[in-house]
Amino acid sequence: MRTFTVVATSLLFPALLLLASCQAERSGVHPSERVSVDEQALQPEDASYAALFRYRASSDALEVVDVSSLGHVVVGDPLPVPPNGTFRLQYRATALDPTGRKLELPLPETIQDARFSPNARSLIVLDRHDALSVIDLASEGITAIDTQVFPGFALSSDGNQIAYAKGDAPMLDAYVYDLRTGTARRLTSAQRPTWGFAFSPDDRSIAFVYSPFGFPSIYTVGVDGGEPHAMTNVGITLDDVRAGAALTPIPDGRKPPTWVNGVLVFENGDGAFGLSSDGRVVWERPGATRLFRGGEDVVHYHIDGAEHAARMTVSP
Amino acid sequence: MKRAVMVVGIGALAVLLPSSPAYAAKFRRPFSASIGVNYGYDNNGGGGCTDFACGGVCYDGHSGTDFPLSMGTSVLAPAGGRVSATNEGCSDWGGLGSTCGGRCGNYVRIDHQDGTSTLFCHMQNGSIAVSTGEWVSCGQFLGRSASSGNSSGPHLHFGLYVGGSSRDPFSGSCSQSTGYWVGQGSYPHNVPSASCETSCECSPGQTQTSACGDCGTRSRTCNSSCSWGSWGSCQGQGECAPGSVEERACCDCGTQTRTCSNACAWESFSACAGPDPAGGTEACDTGEPGPCAPGIVRCVDGCRACGRIYEPQPEMCDDIDNDCSGETDDGEPSEMGDPLPEMAARLVDVGYPGSMVSGTGSTGWVVFRNEGSRTWAPGELWLEATSTWQDEASELHDVEAWPAYGVAAVLDREVPSGGDVMMKFPMKTSAEAEGVVRETFHLVDREGTALKCPAVRFDVAVMTRRGSSVEDGAVAAGESDGVVSEAGGDAGCSASGRGAGVPGWFWLVPLGWIWRRRMRRARP
Numbered sequence: 028m029r030t031f032t033v034v035a036t037s038l039l040f041p042a043l044l045l046l047a048s049c050q051a052e053r054s055g056v057h058p059s060e061r062v063s064v065d066e067q068a069l070q071p072e073d074a075s076y077a078a079l080f081r082y083r084a085s086s087d088a089l090e091v092v093d094v095s096s097l098g099h100v101v102v103g104d105p106l107p108v109p110p111n112g113t114f115r116l117q118y119r120a121t122a123l124d125p126t127g128r129k130l131e132l133p134l135p136e137t138i139q140d141a142r143f144s145p146n147a148r149s150l151i152v153l154d155r156h157d158a159l160s161v162i163d164l165a166s167e168g169i170t171a172i173d174t175q176v177f178p179g180f181a182l183s184s185d186g187n188q189i190a191y192a193k194g195d196a197p198m199l200d201a202y203v204y205d206l207r208t209g210t211a212r213r214l215t216s217a218q219r220p221t222w223g224f225a226f227s228p229d230d231r232s233i234a235f236v237y238s239p240f241g242f243p244s245i246y247t248v249g250v251d252g253g254e255p256h257a258m259t260n261v262g263i264t265l266d267d268v269r270a271g272a273a274l275t276p277i278p279d280g281r282k283p284p285t286w287v288n289g290v291l292v293f294e295n296g297d298g299a300f301g302l303s304s305d306g307r308v309v310w311e312r313p314g315a316t317r318l319f320r321g322g323e324d325v326v327h328y329h330i331d332g333a334e335h336a337a338r339m340t341v342s343p
Numbered sequence: 344m345k346r347a348v349m350v351v352g353i354g355a356l357a358v359l360l361p362s363s364p365a366y367a368a369k370f371r372r373p374f375s376a377s378i379g380v381n382y383g384y385d386n387n388g389g390g391g392c393t394d395f396a397c398g399g400v401c402y403d404g405h406s407g408t409d410f411p412l413s414m415g416t417s418v419l420a421p422a423g424g425r426v427s428a429t430n431e432g433c434s435d436w437g438g439l440g441s442t443c444g445g446r447c448g449n450y451v452r453i454d455h456q457d458g459t460s461t462l463f464c465h466m467q468n469g470s471i472a473v474s475t476g477e478w479v480s481c482g483q484f485l486g487r488s489a490s491s492g493n494s495s496g497p498h499l500h501f502g503l504y505v506g507g508s509s510r511d512p513f514s515g516s517c518s519q520s521t522g523y524w525v526g527q528g529s530y531p532h533n534v535p536s537a538s539c540e541t542s543c544e545c546s547p548g549q550t551q552t553s554a555c556g557d558c559g560t561r562s563r564t565c566n567s568s569c570s571w572g573s574w575g576s577c578q579g580q581g582e583c584a585p586g587s588v589e590e591r592a593c594c595d596c597g598t599q600t601r602t603c604s605n606a607c608a609w610e611s612f613s614a615c616a617g618p619d620p621a622g623g624t625e626a627c628d629t630g631e632p633g634p635c636a637p638g639i640v641r642c643v644d645g646c647r648a649c650g651r652i653y654e655p656q657p658e659m660c661d662d663i664d665n666d667c668s669g670e671t672d673d674g675e676p677s678e679m680g681d682p683l684p685e686m687a688a689r690l691v692d693v694g695y696p697g698s699m700v701s702g703t704g705s706t707g708w709v710v711f712r713n714e715g716s717r718t719w720a721p722g723e724l725w726l727e728a729t730s731t732w733q734d735e736a737s738e739l740h741d742v743e744a745w746p747a748y749g750v751a752a753v754l755d756r757e758v759p760s761g762g763d764v765m766m767k768f769p770m771k772t773s774a775e776a777e778g779v780v781r782e783t784f785h786l787v788d789r790e791g792t793a794l795k796c797p798a799v800r801f802d803v804a805v806m807t808r809r810g811s812s813v814e815d816g817a818v819a820a821g822e823s824d825g826v827v828s829e830a831g832g833d834a835g836c837s838a839s840g841r842g843a844g845v846p847g848w849f850w851l852v853p854l855g856w857i858w859r860r861r862m863r864r865a866r867p
Contacts, residue, residue, distance in 0.1 A: 108439060111411040111496035112382045113464065114402060116440030155404065179442050195406075195509065197430065197445025197464075220430055220445035236442075241475065242432035243443065265431070269469065274432050280442025280493070296434050296441070 092118060094319055095143035098125030099164075101150065106137060115139060116178075117155050122164075132162050133169055140178040142283075144186040151189060153178055159191065161206065172204055173211060179283050181224035181233070188250060190214075190224035190233045201235055203250050214248050215239075215255060223278040223293065225285050226250075234258060234284065234291055236277045241265040243277050245284075245291070245306065259306040275308065276300045281316070288324035288339040299328050301339065310337070368455040369525045370421030370512065371481060372535035373463060373501060374412055374488075379532030381498060382409040384511035386518050395515030395522075400531045406509040407462065407502035412488040414497045415470075418463050420479040421501075422540060424455035429471050433491040437465070441493045447500070448492025451485045459523070462502030465494045481539035556580045558607035581607020593645020596620055615645025633664030633671070660687050660714070660796035672795040679714060679797060683760075687715035688724070688786050690798040691763055695770065698806035702774030704741050709801060711786065712763045719758040722789060726752040726766055729783045729800070738780045739803065744769035751784055776807040 092101040103118025117137040122130040134141075135154035142151045150162045151172075159172040159180065172189060177199055180191035187206050192199040198218035204211045214233070215221060220243065223236040230250065237246040237255060244260040259275035268274065276295060278284045284293035290301040290309060299318045301310030317329040324339045383401040387393035392401040412418075414435070430450050433443035444450055447464035451471060454460050467489035473479055490497040503512045503523060513533060514522030526536030549565040559580035566572045583589075583603035590600045597617020601609050619625075625640040627649035634653040641650035655667040661680020664671045672684065679687070688711040695707030709726070713719050728737035731749030739751075746753050751768035758764040772780055785800040787793045 105439075108495045109382075109402075111490075111494075111498040112402065112409045113405065113407065113446065113493060113498070113500045114439065114495050115404065115446075115493065177442065177445065178440075192445075194445075195507075197447035197450060197462075199445050219428070220443070220447070222442040222445065238430055238432070238444065241429050243430075265429075265474075268431055269471075271469075277432075277443070279434070279437065280440055296436065296438060 090118065091317065091319070092120060092138075092141045093143050094321075095125075095147035096145060096322075097147040099123065099130070099143055099147055099150075101141045101143070103138065103141075115155065120152075122150060130164065132164070132167055134162070140180065142180065142182055144182055145184050146186055149186070151180065151182060153180065159189070172206075173202070177222055179222040179224060179278075179280055181226055181283055181285075183226040183230040183250075184228065185230055188226070188230065190226065190235065190250075192221040192224075192235075194218060194221075196220075201233070201237070201248065201255075203233065212250075212252060214252055222280060223284050225283060225291060225293075228286050228289070234286075242268045242274060244275065245277060245302070257306075258304075259302065261306065275302070275306060282318050285320045287320055287326050290339045292318060292320075292326050292339070294318040294328070298330075299326075310339070312337075368422045368424075368457045368459050368523065369540035370461065370503075370523055370535070371419070371525055371537050371539050372410075373419050373421045373461075373485075374410065374416055374499065375419065375537060376412070376416060377534050377537075378410050378412060379528065379534040380408055380513075381411040381532070383513065384408055384509070384518070386511055393517050394531075395511045395513035395518035396530045397515065397517035398531055407464070407500045408512060410499045410501060412497060412499045414487075414489055415467060416488040416499070418451070418466060418485045418488055418499060420453060420481055420483045420485055421461055422453075422455055423478070423480045424453040424461075426451060426473045426475050426477045426479060427454040427460065428452040429473065429475055431468055431471055433468060435468055435489040435491055437490060437492040437494050439493065439495055441491075444492045446493035448494065449486070449489070450492075453479060458506070460504040462500070462504065464500035464502065465489055465491050465498060467491070557582070557584045557603075583607055583609055593617065595645065595647040596642035597645040599645065615642075617642045617645065620647060631667050632669035633667045635667035660684055675796050675799065677797040683714065683716040684796070685715050685717045686719075686788065686794055687796055688712065688794050688799050689714045690801055693801045693803075695768075695803055696805065698808065699770070699772050699780075701772050701776040701807045701809045704744070704769060704771035705805075706744075706767050706769045707803065708765055708767045709784070710763055710765045711799075713758045713760050714797060716760055718760060719754055719764070721756055722753055724754040724794070725750045725787050725789065726768055726784050727787045727791075727793075729785050737782050738776060739770040739772065739782045739805070741769040741771035744771070770803070770805065772805065772807050774809075777809060778807060780805045780807055 089102045089104055092103045094100050100123045101120055102123065103120045106117045108114035117139055120134050120138045120141060122132050122134065124130055132150065135152060137155045138152050139155060140153040148164055150164060151159065152162060153159050153176055157176050158174050159176040161170045161172060173193060175193050177192035177196055180189055182189055189204045189206065191202055193202050194200055197220045199221040200216055200218060201214040201221050202211045203214060215237065217239045220238040221235060225234045232247050232249050234245055234247050236243050242265060245258045246255040247258050248255040263272050276297065278293035279295040282294050284291050290303065292299065292301045294316060298311065298313040299315035300308055303309045312328060312330060315328040315330045319327045321327045321336060325336055326339065327334065327336045380400060382405055383394040384407060385392040385401045385403060385405040386395060390403060392399060392403045392405060394401040430444045430447065433448040437443050437448050449466040449468050449471060450462060450464045451466065451473060452460060452462045463485060465488065467487040468491060470487035471485065473485055488497060488499045503510045511518040512523040513527050514520055524535040525538050525540050528534040550562055551571065552560055552562045555561040555577035557580045559577040561574045561577050563574045564572050585603055585605045585607055587603045588600055590598050592598055593615035597615045599612045599615045601612045604610055619641045621640065623639055627638045627640050628636055629638040629649045629651055635651050635655060637652050638649040639652060640647055643650065656665045658666045658672060658674050658676040659678050659680035660672050660676045661682065662671055662684035663680060691710040691712050693709040696705045699705055728749050728751055730737045737749060745751055752766040754764065754766065756764060768784065782803045783800055784803065785793050
């Protein structure tokens with residue numbers, strides 16, 4: 028029996044409403060669309076919550092790569108790397124069902140990233156050679172998707188589309204792949220750093236980190252293509268950045284961003300953040316790590332040695 | 344002997360490749376510190392890694408060369424080129440798995456003239472000193488090293504791309520026979536040379552021509568040591584330097600200039616121009632009459648010239664020679680000036696018989712308005728027949744009635760400025776007169792000088808006929824004082840009159856009289 032040091036926080040965070048009116052005006056968002064986030068305590072008996080921490084505690088070295096909506100987990104044992112090099116983060120991965128039983132899947136020896144489909148029927152895997160493939164959990168069949176894929180892909184909520192970056196890093200472009208037709212559509216062509224994809228709740232657009240002008244911002248683009256539009260750092264130029272202008276936080280690849288009840292949540296080296304659809308920071312947990320979506324409107328995260336969960340409540 | 348052979352060999356090469364100085368870029372190490380390779384390029388497409396020397400100083404899938412530079416080390420351009428991309432905004436400590444900057448973190452990419460590109464990853468945020476599109480030279484500071492993006496600690500990831508694909512910059516049995524460093528150092532932790540490439544400037548025998556001097560040309564030839572010889576003398580120069588300006592003085596004052604064209608030829612001199620002598624205060628006489636006479640000395644076309652102060656205007660009735668014709672108020676100007684002239688008269692109306700029996704007399708009348716500034720005194724103005732000015736007798740001269748020879752009437756009252764006066768003028772035709780008898784009457788002063796303006800004369804034309812014994816009856820328009828008026832021109836047109844001593848009923852006989860009336864209206 029493992030001891031869980033789950034601290035169900037009873038902290039009720041005050042609504043974090045950042046009145047970034049200037050940014051709202053720049054993005055053309057009506058004030059009534061402002062979003063606030065309430066953080067509520069959650070109990071460990073929540074299924075996905077329990078599964079997540081059960082496997083997290085199995086080894087200090089293990090990392091939870093992804094958790095499915097039903098409680099499946101991919102845990103990864105990161106390969107050690109020497110210092111001062113450009114080594115890729117790779118895992119020896121294991122997939123487990125919601126009961127903790129190991130799934131006998133044809134996983135590559137090492138992977139860079141893995142993501143369960145929303146219906147938890149398949150697992151999308153990026154191997155160490157940048158090849159992206161889909162593993163059917165029932166049949167264990169493998170379908171190759173694309174090569175030269177960059178870590179940080181995302182699945183649509185209906186499970187039919189995959190958004191990802193492809194290219195010779197850092198010269199990357201965004202693509203969306205339709206699993207029903209087996210075809211990919213190129214969404215950008217600037218060959219610039221591109222990563223951190225998240226489908227919108229209606230699967231009609233994709234938010235991602237993009238750096239067409241020499242610094243990273245979050246952009247959105249329709250799944251059918253079109254010109255990407257900046258969601259953050261609107262109106263800021265590279266000269267402004269070099270003069271010290273502050274940039275809105277971005278996901279840096281630790282975990283892909285995800286929409287939770289209208290808030291784009293993600294983590295980076297500074298902590299966990301939530302952005303409203305107009306690019307304002309509406310939730311901020313400095314130092315937070317291991318951010319996972321735990322349900323329709325819940326995110327889990329780890330901070331100061333304790334586990335927390337936040338329910339994203341949209342207040343119009 | 345050996346040297347001579349070499350020269351011949353190079354010369355032959357020059358003949359074969361007269362204009363092919365192409366060469367692959369050679370790089371210096373992109374920093375000053377003597378630091379060697381930590382992890383090299385993986386030349387093995389499969390599992391594991393193979394460095395350029397077929398050793399293992401690399402890691403699986405590594406597409407560049409890692410140099411373990413500490414935080415803040417200056418990163419330098421390995422060769423000249425153009426910055427094709429920069430990226431900033433990534434944390435200096437990205438850590439393993441960071442995707443910021445597409446794993447590369449903050450970076451600079453340079454496209455070199457031979458088609459190769461170099462990439463410098465994991466740099467310090469805010470340290471990048473070059474911008475996209477900027478040309479950099481070998482050794483130029485690009486920024487500082489850090490550990491941004493996907494990095495397990497501070498280092499510089501040096502990437503080389505040839506034809507768009509990554510390439511190991513080192514030569515070796517497991518990479519390629521020719522490396523990309525000026526000097527690649529010693530295996531296993533090679534420290535490439537810090538010297539910039541000294542490349543062949545040109546192909547022996549190649550000539551180069553350039554512009555020189557003032558639209559001239561010069562040429563130089565590439566010598567056998569692949570460097571350019573001295574420039575030859577400048578040939579075919581033009582007469583001036585493009586854009587230069589030459590100035591010269593004009594005859595008395597001012598200057599004129601000319602500009603050298605882009606073809607190094609002088610253009611035409613401009614017109615002379617300069618300030619007026621003595622600041623435009625020197626007075627002179629233009630030699631012109633009237634108000635145009637006073638002038639100031641000006642600089643006109645580079646020469647002294649007396650320029651008018653006053654420019655001629657249309658003549659007006661004002662005792663001034665407005666048009667500088669030499670005569671005051673000439674041409675009978677109708678427009679009054681300001682101030683008013685001393686003496687001026689305007690014809691208001693006139694009436695006289697249109698026909699007369701030859702040898703009979705009659706009387707006409709005329710109304711003048713005093714438009715001068717001075718009151719007319721009695722006897723001061725005469726109505727003179729102008730035919731007498733040519734020493735001819737007036738055909739309407741009434742020797743008995745006219746106060747003087749040629750003078751039909753004399754002002755008999757005082758007329759203030761603005762006032763009207765009627766003057767009656769007797770007329771008599773000779774017994775031999777037949778047909779139309781004409782005369783022009785003009786107002787003159789007592790000195791015999793004709794008034795000039797605005798309307799000081801009128802014409803009379805009388806039809807004469809012979810045979811009737813009916814006396815003219817001294818037809819006297821002048822009797823009709825009350826008929827002629829300045830304001831009532833139309834009423835005045837039917838002026839009538841009768842001769843002195845003739846009964847009034849006589850005027851009712853229409854056949855005896857043909858009246859002709861002429862009226863001139865003054866300009867308002």
